[in-house]
Amino acid sequence: MVVQASPAVRRRLVAIQRRLLAERLAAELDQQVVAELLGVSSRSVQSWECCYDHPSTPHLIGWAYGVGFRLVLIELEVGTVLAPVSLGPGESLAEHEVRRLTAPLKPRRQERDISQTDLGRIVGVGRSSLQRWEDGFQVPVALFLIAWADRLGYTVGLMPVAARG
Numbered sequence: 001m002v003v004q005a006s007p008a009v010r011r012r013l014v015a016i017q018r019r020l021l022a023e024r025l026a027a028e029l030d031q032q033v034v035a036e037l038l039g040v041s042s043r044s045v046q047s048w049e050c051c052y053d054h055p056s057t058p059h060l061i062g063w064a065y066g067v068g069f070r071l072v073l074i075e076l077e078v079g080t081v082l083a084p085v086s087l088g089p090g091e092s093l094a095e096h097e098v099r100r101l102t103a104p105l106k107p108r109r110q111e112r113d114i115s116q117t118d119l120g121r122i123v124g125v126g127r128s129s130l131q132r133w134e135d136g137f138q139v140p141v142a143l144f145l146i147a148w149a150d151r152l153g154y155t156v157g158l159m160p161v162a163a164r165g
Contacts, residue, residue, distance in 0.1 A: 005143040005144070005146075005147055006147065008150070009143055009146050009147045010143065012146050012150075012155070012156065013054055013143055014051045016060070016064075016071075016158060017049065017051055018049075018051070019158055020048075020063050020067055023068065024049075027067055027068065029066070031046055031049070034063060034067070037062065037066045038055075038059050038062045038063060048063070054141075054143060056142065057094075057098060057145055058094035058095075058139060060142050061094045061098065062093070062094060064158060065097075068160055068161050070097065070159055070160075070161050071097065071101055071156055071157070071158065072156070072158070072159045073101060073104060073149055073154040073157075074154060074155045074156075074157045075154055075155075080157075080159055081104055081154065098136075098139050101145065101156070102136070104154070105133075106134040108152040109134075115127075116131050116134070119152075122151050123144060123147045124147065125144060129144075130148075133148070
């Protein structure tokens with residue numbers, strides 16, 4: 001699937017990927033170690049680090065954790081937003097982190113009185129895709145996650161795992 005995203009959204013994802021590369025190098029981790037952690041080939045990691053391709057949202061989350069970071073929502077006036085979401089039974093780290101990242105987005109959409117149809121159109125997806133993301137039945141592609149958050153006044157960024165905000 002080819003994802004249509006604005007240049008600003010693509011730049012944000014590329015900036016995250018470059019930061020994760022820098023953090024991997026700073027931690028003196030080999031690409032192969034990251035690849036094994038994520039269950040992908042070292043060629044995939046190389047492609048992500050060169051920004052030839054973008055990882056899936058679960059792989060982006062795993063890559064961030066692998067180098068000591070987590071994806072977070074950042075709001076200009078408030079700072080880092082860490083939604084209090086408990087780990088569900090049988091839930092993977094990636095599933096939990098996607099839920100934590102997306103939890104503030106539905107209430108923000110509702111506060112701003114934006115319909116799923118209108119927000120989907122702005123983000124570049126159908127209403128049903130946005131509904132599945134909000135209900136936790138589908139994980140958005142990383143570019144769409146960034147666009148979704150952006151349209152609601154958040155930026156997706158990185159925070160060291162040890163830090164709590």
